[in-house]
Amino acid sequence: MNAQDTQTEPGTRRIAVLGEMLELGDGAPQAxxxxxxxxxxxxxxxxxAVGGENAKQLALGAAAAGADVAIVADNDTATALLEKLLHPGDVVIIKGSRGGMRWKIAQALTGQEITGILS
Structure with missing residues (x-):
């Protein structure tokens, strides 16, 4: 992935950090x-996409729809990649199962401690 290829105007990109959904069972790859x-x-x-085999499926689906993709194994690697990619004004959404602790990515990027998680 080349971050410049996805940059139409500074600060206008939408970036999704998507972790594996751990509760899906047999239908997980397709989901x-x-x-x-x-x-x-x-x-x-x-x-x-953060994680293992199901993260690869996330990335494949996103690529099929025209998004640029990256697959990383863990939160630390996702954080490091985001730190390199982000420009002022970019919008980032971070989502995944609670077990994947994706909130740690937001905490690392913002420098703000997460004090609670809503159910």
Whole structure:
């Protein structure tokens, strides 16, 4: 992925950091692919998929819908990638199962401690 390729105007990109959804059971691969595809169809410019096999499905679905994708193994790698990619005004959404602790990415990027998680 080349961040410059996804940059139409400074600070206008939509970036989704999507972690694996751990509770899906047998339908997980297809659900992850569908989620990635939906992100791309909704105009997400870059999808960063975090995790293992199901993260690959997220990325494949997003790529099929035209988003640029990256697959990373863990939160620390996702954070490092975001720190390199982000420009002022970019919009980032971070989502995944509570077990994946994706909130740590937001905490690292903002420098603000997460004090509670809503159910």
């Amino acid at each position: 992850h692919w569908d989620t990635g595809q939906e992100a791309g169809q909704l105009g997400v410019d870059i999808v960063i």
